[in-house]
Amino acid sequence: MASVARSRRAFLADWLRASALCAIAPLPLDRFGVAACVAGEDVRPARNPSFSSSPFELGVASGEPGPDGAVLWTRLMGVSDPTSAVPVRWEVSADEGFRRIARTGEAMAHPDLAHSVHVELDGLEAGRHYWYRFHAGDATSPVGRTRTAPAPGSEPGRFDFVFTSCQHYERGWYTGYRHMARETCDLVVHLGDYIYEEGPGLRTDLVRRHDTPEVRTLEAYRARYALYKRDLDLQAAHAAFPWVFTPDDHEVDNDWAGEHNHEGMTPSVFLARRTAAFQAMYEHLPLRSGAIPTGPDAQLFRRLDFGAAMRLHVLDTRQYRTIQPCGGRRAVPCDERFADGATILGEAQATWLRDGLDASPARYNVIANQVFMARLLEGEGELTLAMDKWDGYPEDRQRLMAFLDERRPSNPVVITGDLHTSWVNDLKRDFERPDSATVGTELAGTSISSSGDGVDVSPQGVNAMSLNPHVKFFNAQRGYVRCSLGTDRLRADYRVMPFVTRPDAPIATRASFVVEDGVPGATEA
Numbered sequence: 303m304a305s306v307a308r309s310r311r312a313f314l315a316d317w318l319r320a321s322a323l324c325a326i327a328p329l330p331l332d333r334f335g336v337a338a339c340v341a342g343e344d345v346r347p348a349r350n351p352s353f354s355s356s357p358f359e360l361g362v363a364s365g366e367p368g369p370d371g372a373v374l375w376t377r378l379m380g381v382s383d384p385t386s387a388v389p390v391r392w393e394v395s396a397d398e399g400f401r402r403i404a405r406t407g408e409a410m411a412h413p414d415l416a417h418s419v420h421v422e423l424d425g426l427e428a429g430r431h432y433w434y435r436f437h438a439g440d441a442t443s444p445v446g447r448t449r450t451a452p453a454p455g456s457e458p459g460r461f462d463f464v465f466t467s468c469q470h471y472e473r474g475w476y477t478g479y480r481h482m483a484r485e486t487c488d489l490v491v492h493l494g495d496y497i498y499e500e501g502p503g504l505r506t507d508l509v510r511r512h513d514t515p516e517v518r519t520l521e522a523y524r525a526r527y528a529l530y531k532r533d534l535d536l537q538a539a540h541a542a543f544p545w546v547f548t549p550d551d552h553e554v555d556n557d558w559a560g561e562h563n564h565e566g567m568t569p570s571v572f573l574a575r576r577t578a579a580f581q582a583m584y585e586h587l588p589l590r591s592g593a594i595p596t597g598p599d600a601q602l603f604r605r606l607d608f609g610a611a612m613r614l615h616v617l618d619t620r621q622y623r624t625i626q627p628c629g630g631r632r633a634v635p636c637d638e639r640f641a642d643g644a645t646i647l648g649e650a651q652a653t654w655l656r657d658g659l660d661a662s663p664a665r666y667n668v669i670a671n672q673v674f675m676a677r678l679l680e681g682e683g684e685l686t687l688a689m690d691k692w693d694g695y696p697e698d699r700q701r702l703m704a705f706l707d708e709r710r711p712s713n714p715v716v717i718t719g720d721l722h723t724s725w726v727n728d729l730k731r732d733f734e735r736p737d738s739a740t741v742g743t744e745l746a747g748t749s750i751s752s753s754g755d756g757v758d759v760s761p762q763g764v765n766a767m768s769l770n771p772h773v774k775f776f777n778a779q780r781g782y783v784r785c786s787l788g789t790d791r792l793r794a795d796y797r798v799m800p801f802v803t804r805p806d807a808p809i810a811t812r813a814s815f816v817v818e819d820g821v822p823g824a825t826e827a
């Protein structure tokens with residue numbers, strides 16, 4: 303039964319990849335609301351589509367920039383006949399006023415993908431801005447701006463990106479995104495927790511509320527993305543820059559690992575939930591068709607090149623990991639961490655990462671990573687490690703650190719989300735020996751809103767820095783990290799805000815660190 307459902311979904315994925323214009327007839331939904339589909343008679347495109355609300359209320363976005371294009375995204379809301387497909391015309395212009403049109407076309411917003419639209423552009427010039435918009439019926443979308451990657455091997459001189467993560471809707475305003483939209487920036491990298499799946503919170507300091515119970519079905523995941531994406535500051539950051547997105551846990555369920563979650567679902571039940579979560583994720587982000595899920599599986603680890611400046615290795619540390627050892631949470635380390643086959647990357651991804659580092663043509667090899675990579679001992683007396691992080695998978699980490707030491711790929715810099723706090727770490731050949739070689743750098747960025755208002759220095763930070771000599775910086779406020787790649791250094795500015803539970807916080811650079819070309823580890827600027 304599972305394999306039948308699975309093969310139908312594999313078929314759907316193939317079909318979606320083949321053509322968004324092909325017609326399908328829906329089959330009944332499974333318990334997570336995912337429809338298996340078969341090819342059937344034509345779903346007629348709505349001739350004169352009408353909308354019960356503004357169809358573009360979730361904004362526009364672009365992503366996955368290459369030297370000749372990017373993905374353009376939108377999703378139509380309020381389609382009056384929700385079973386109809388809706389033709390969407392798109393335009394790309396070399397100027398903001400849409401006088402120098404570079405490309406136009408038509409895409410079909412299909413009901414089986416929640417009327418989302420993904421346009422994969424090609425034929426554009428490298429390393430420049432383009433503006434884009436969509437038309438559906440009588441409605442025209444807001445204008446978005448994107449930017450193609452520098453030409454392969456070319457020297458852009460300077461390349462700027464921002465990285466961000468963890469945008470809990472209830473815990474704070476997205477003021478950081480309003481500031482981000484005004485940055486000088488070629489690219490945004492989002493490291494996961496774009497949504498949180500849980501139901502409405504009980505705290506008294508929430509700025510707004512999740513409007514449904516914990517999310518487990520396709521319809522509910524779709525509604526959760528729509529809730530988050532109605533935020534105008536988030537829309538502004540999407541409309542300003544292309545994004546590269548990789549999920550962490552909360553796009554599906556807290557701390558999930560492979561086919562396991564921590565609510566007692568059996569693997570087959572959890573995988574059906576993951577199917578729903580991944581489909582909604584694809585529908586709401588500017589991902590390439592290669593990321594369209596096949597049932598519960600989605601190919602999300604990938605590489606993007608930005609001329610001679612940067613190769614971005616995007617990791618997926620959830621789908622292929624074994625279950626967290628030693629009880630799963632922060633715990634006194636136990637032998638289970640070294641169990642046979644324990645892994646956070648999986649063998650295929652680990653090999654892919656090493657190969658991509660070895661063959662990289664770029665000066666900076668930035669690794670987009672979800673959970674903390676450096677060792678992070680905490681506590682007093684009995685010291686603990688967090689088993690959901692790379693600390694739970696020390697052998698995978700050790701293999702990567704040894705590889706960095708022995709093969710010396712050019713300037714490995716790991717960027718990390720998840721912890722809702724800012725950190726700068728040296729990555730060590732052997733974290734137990736502070737005098738061992740520094741083989742790379744980890745820049746861990748704070749959340750946009752998750753955990754609410756923060757503080758500059760917390761007891762957690764003081765304790766962590768005293769127990770982990772490779773940690774060079776800590777801050778527990780909200781914000782993001784702005785990075786500028788030059789020809790001889792990467793500079794990282796930790797941009798933080800004094801509060802997020804009230805609107806209109808200012809933003810300031812709390813600290814800046816540089817990674818000099820050829821010198822692993824960061825130093826404060």
Ligand code: FE
Nearest residue numbers: 468495720752
């Ligand atoms: Fe988070």
Ligand code: CA
Nearest residue numbers: 495550551720
């Ligand atoms: Ca997380």
